[in-house]
Amino acid sequence: MCEGRVGVVFAIEVSRLARNGRDWHTLIEFCGLVGAVIVDEDGIYEPRHPNDRLLLGMKGTMSELELSLLRARSMEALKQKARRGELFFTVAVGYVKVGCDKIERDPDLRVREAIGLVFSRFAEMQSIRQVFLSLRSDQIALPYINPRISGQQHVLWKPPVYTTVSNLLTNPVYAGAYVFGRTGSRTIIENGRKRIVRGRRKARSDWAVLLVDHHEGYLPWADFERTQRLITDNANGKGMMVRGPVRKGEVLLAGLLRCGHCGRRLLVGYNGAKGDVGRYKCDATRSTPDGDPCISFGALRVDEAVGAEIVRLLQPLGVEAAIQAIAQREHQSWRKTAPDRVGARTGAI
Structure with missing residues (x-):
């Protein structure tokens, strides 16, 4: 069209050419520049004439509105079905x-x-990576x-990858929801x-929708x-407000202490001749290397005091439970033994 080799644009209904206003008016502008006309079942439109250009603009606006209404109605119908728990685009493996x-x-016992x-291994190890x-x-x-395989759902098998394990553990469908x-x-x-x-x-x-106890799950919702x-x-990469994973070491309060000055989580370091002497330290200098460190103290006395207090509080409960x-x-x-005693007395009488 820009080379002047197109003279006519045919359409059953000219408004159907308009998916959005920008593309529609661009088409009208090009047709006006090269002298091409637009033809549909209602008539012939000359984009260089103001009246035809106005009519084409109104038809494009009406088409854009119509598409928006159809899209909104379709989305609302999908949401209504989802609120009833009946909308399924795909079905997760295991169902x-x-x-x-x-x-x-899935009726397949192996699946x-x-x-x-x-799920049982995560309950034991409490780490996606370890599972x-x-x-x-x-x-x-x-x-x-x-x-990519269309038609009936067909289950395949492969060695586990991290993403597969993570998706299984984080998908609420396996909890019956x-x-x-x-x-x-998001548009950028x-x-x-x-x-x-x-x-x-x-x-x-x-x-948008969360229906608990919708179907039979592989684990309870509370779990x-x-x-x-x-x-x-x-997740260590989500800031200093999360607890962090449990790692190897002898300290008792790893991931549970916070700095009283800045609120950051206290990290644990080990030193000594055998590398088994723990020390709690604030991580403020990691984000601001030029800043002053907040606090740092040994773990031995703190762990001993907290451990003794835990034993003191739990000891009465332990005695009562025993x-x-x-x-x-x-x-x-x-x-x-009561029936035997009753029988013995009856025989003696």
């Missing part, structure tokens, strides 16, 4: 779709046991679904062009929330 609006656990193994390494070490394959709107999109301007960034995770308070708290606390256990044991023994 199968039943009918049009329900899901159930169920593999997914259950991931991933243990599965790789034991050469245990995990199920997955190839999204239906969720819609966990991710969203990059190199002068619009770019849509998809897959941005939202906070739980921003989820799932505990798992999410552990995963959040294990007394209750003994009493319960004696009561159970008496109930077991």
Whole structure:
């Protein structure tokens, strides 16, 4: 068209050429520059004439509004279905779709046991990375679904990768919950062009739909929330307000202490001849190397004092629990021997 080789643009309905106002008016401008006309079933439009140009602009505006209304109605219909817990674009591995609006656990025992193994190992190790390494070490394959294969859902198996384990442990569908709107999109301007960034995770308070006890899960919802708290606390890269993962070492309060001056988490360092003498220190100088360090102190006396206090507080509870256990044991023994005693007395009489 810019070379002047197009004289006519045909369309069944001219407004259908308008996806947005910018593209539509660009087309009208090019047609006016090269002298091309636009033709649809209603008539012939000459973009160089003001009246035809006005009519084409109104048709484009009406088409853009119509598309917006159709999109809004379609999205509202999807949201209504999601609020009922009946909208499924895809089904997570470990589940199968039943009918049009329900899901159930996969009848394949191998799939169920593999997914259950991931959750049981996390309950034991409390670290996604440690679960991933243990599965790789034991050469245990995990199920997955190839999204490129259309048609009926077909489960494949492969050695575990970190992302697969993380997705299994953080997806609320495995806790029997239906969720819609966990991710969203964000529009940015990059190199002068619009770019849509998809897959941005939202906070739980921003989820559109959350239905607990929607279907049978692989673990209770309370255990799932505990798992999410552990995963959040294990993330060192999310600032100094998280607890941090439990690491090797002899100190008692790793990840539990805060600096009284700046509020940062106290890190642990080891020194001494054998490298087993712990020391708590503030990490303020890492972000501001030129600043003054806040506090640093040895761990021996602090851990000893806190440990002694814990033992003092728990000791009465331990004694009381032991007394209750003994009493319960004696009561159970008496109930077991009571029929024999009654029988013996009856025989004697």
